[in-house]
Amino acid sequence: MATFLLVIIYLAFISLGLPDSLLGVAWPVMQSDFGVPLETAGLLFMTIAGGTIISSLASGKVLKRFGTGNVTFVSSLMTAGALLGFYFAPSVIWLFICAIPLGLGAGAVDAGLNDYVATHYKAHHMSWLHCFWGVGATIGPIIMAQFISGQNSWSNGYLIISGIQFALVVILFFTLPLWNRRAKNSNIAINEEPEDPKGIVYNEDAENVKPLQIKGVKLAMISFLFYCGVEATMGLWGSSFLVNVKELPASLAAKWVSLYYSGITIGRFITGFITFKISNRTLIRMGQIIAFAGATLLFLPFPPIFSLVGFIMVGLGLAPIFPCMLHETPKRFGKKHSQTIMGYQMAFAYTGSTFMPPLLGFIASQSTIGIFPFCIVVFVAAMLLSSETLNNLLKKQQLLKRKNTSSTAF
Structure with a gap:
């Protein structure tokens, strides 16, 4: 029964990934159809991500009151309806209206399922869970590319994805009783995998202060900010970069972006095994x-094929970062505050998704989309810098703790 429910959760994460990559790959055609500026995609993306932030911040109270199964069902219904709204949208205004429930539904599902798997299943499932998000994010551009190349119709792509979402809604409806049964019967502890003996351990003093006062928390939040900034910017503007700078057909650019998501998917599947x-x-x-x-x-000014390699490498590189940073939170800062700090990290992650892609779109509209790779390099470098600074800080705290322990022993 637990395995069957896990399959349902994985399917839910596939559906969560399906719409995430659609707007970026369809935008070169959508922009022409609606006759709007390039940066409009950034504003749409910001609307979706804004709804995601709001629902994520409210998810704690909502989940406690209604339960993960009910929230996942209603949220999936909202996203399916919003995607169907994209299909029928007669103007860009309707896209903005439909973007609101799309974001609200996605945020609640994301927060709820992450917490549910972390609580009721072993830790390596976290990587596989996000791997299945990548499956959805990979399939989305492939479906959209077929309609763009065959019918030059992005709206039919949204119709098919909406149909898949509604099919999941039906499955979720008939499996609602399983969620509460699993929650009552589960005795699995959080983070069962063996600890790394050389890993970083949080400072015990962290138990006595407020979460934001713990050293390193803000650096962790910055790492999440830039991670999601990179992931979302690649997905939203990658296709436009390939079409306008590398001069690829829109359908081929969509397929190349799907390979970026394939890199994330395959990387997370492998990560689930090597975390041991x-x-x-x-x-x-x-x-x-x-x-x-x-x-x-x-x-670098290389031929277009090198851009394909670059997209795949960025996807493979991003694959382990997000689930591993989530899983590392209790170890870095202690279990007492981990749930609160997890919420802060997710809020910053969605902030990166909300503001960084539109920022690039605004700058590109004033100059050229050719700045896309430069921004990606800067975002990744900032993420690496904040992460390594956090590692060094925690390492110093651990060394100091050992030194104090040795002094006390003598």
Whole structure:
């Protein structure tokens, strides 16, 4: 029964990823159809992400009152209806209206399912859960590319994705009783995997202060900010960069962006296995270095095929970072404050998704979309810098703790 419910949760995360990549790959055609400026996509994306932030901040109280199953069902229904609204939208104003429930529904599902899996299933499922988000984010551009290339119709792409979402809504409706049954019967502890003996351990003094006063929390929040800034910016503006700078057809650009999401998907599937052997800290660092190398390929004036390699490398690099940073939170800052700090981190993550892609769109509208790779390089570098600064800070705290312990022993 627990395995069957886990399959349902994975399907829900596929549906969560499906619409995330649609706007970016469809925008070169949508922009022409609606006759609006390039930066309008950034404003739409900001509207969706804004709704996600609001529902994420409110998700704690909502989940406690109604339960994860009910919230997931209603939120999936909202996203399915919003995607159907995109299909029928007669003007860009209607896109903005439909973007509100799309964001509100996605945020509640994301927060609820992450918390549910972290509480009721073993920790390596976190990487696989986000791997299935990548499955949805990969399939979305592929479906959209078929309609763009065959019928030059982005709206039919949204119709098909909406149909898939409604199918999930039906499945969720008939499996609602399983959620409460699983919650009552689960005895699995959080983070069951063995701890890395060389890993960073939080300072015990953190138990006695408020969450935001714990050293390193703000650096962790900045890391989440830039991570989601990179991930969302790649997805939203990657296709426009390939079409306008590398002069690729819109359908081919959409397929290349889907390979970026494939990199995230495959990387997270592999990460689920290697977390047993390699620490979260090492995986985060390796992912950031790979992402930086891929972003550099986009920045250099090489033939278009190198851009494809760059997109895949950035996707593979980003793969382990988000789930590993989430899983590392209790170890870094203690279990007492981990739930609160997790909320702060998610809020900053969605802030990165909300403001960084539109910021690039605004700058590009005043200059050129050719600044896209430069911004990606800067965002990845900032994420790497904040992450490594956090590692060094926690390492110093641990060394100081050991030194004090040794002094007390003598």
